[in-house]
Amino acid sequence: MTMPGSLLLIIALAGTPAPDTVRASSVKIHEVLGGPAGYIDLHNTSATTIDLGGWSVQSCSGGAMPAELASLPAGSEIAAGDHYLITGQSFGGTIQQLVVDTIVGDGELLLDRRGARVDSxxxxxxxxxxxxxxxxxxxxxxxxxxxxxxxxxxxxADFTCVLPLD
Structure with missing residues (x-):
């Protein structure tokens, strides 16, 4: 392979993140409460609307591999500066954008539609x-x-204990 061809291959591969790589994103896991009345609050910190269709949230439960908790359906969006709420079935609040049985595990993982780690x-x-x-x-x-x-x-450093959403 010639030097220019090698350089193009390196540039092409450099733009392809590994599945476990944390990608820079404006969507953050802002708040979490576990249980059937729990929730995961995603926050769009950017100035533009972000399409969440095909993204997923996985739960970690002590094992080596996370398990899928929720897959965000096509058409799911989060407006600039806004929040997207995934709730357990017993959540008592009025805003519920996606409902799952319960928020489980000892951690949560947000993946984009390519399966790259966005936040956790x-x-x-x-x-x-x-x-x-x-x-x-x-x-x-x-x-x-x-x-x-x-x-x-x-x-x-990033998370503190707070009163849960109503």
Whole structure:
């Protein structure tokens, strides 16, 4: 292979992320509460609407492999600066964009439609969903980022315990 051909191959492969790679994204897992009355709040921190159709949320439950919790249907969108709420079937709030049986596991993983890791939170030290250090466990409370969904890729630094949504 010639030098220019090699360079083109390297450039082409560099643009293809590995499935486990964290992709830069404006969609963040903003807040999580586990259980049948729980929820996952996704936050679009950008100035444009983002199409979530084909994205998925996976739960980590102590095993090495996460399990699919929800697949976001075609037409799912999150407006600029807005939130998208995935809720358990017993969630008592009025806004529910996607309902699942229950929010399970010791962490949650957001994947884009290509299956690339976009964002995640894990609150068990062994959770494959965690970013760097695990978030502090918050029994009876939700775990949330600050108002702008600051993301340093360290769950312990990014999430705090808060009162759950109503």
């Amino acid at each position: 939170i894990g609150w068990a030290p062994s959770s494959p969903c965690r970013e760097n250090q695990a978030a502090i466990a918050c029994p009876g409370f939700a775990q949330a980022r600050d108002a702008v969904s600051r993301d340093t890729d360290n769950n312990k």
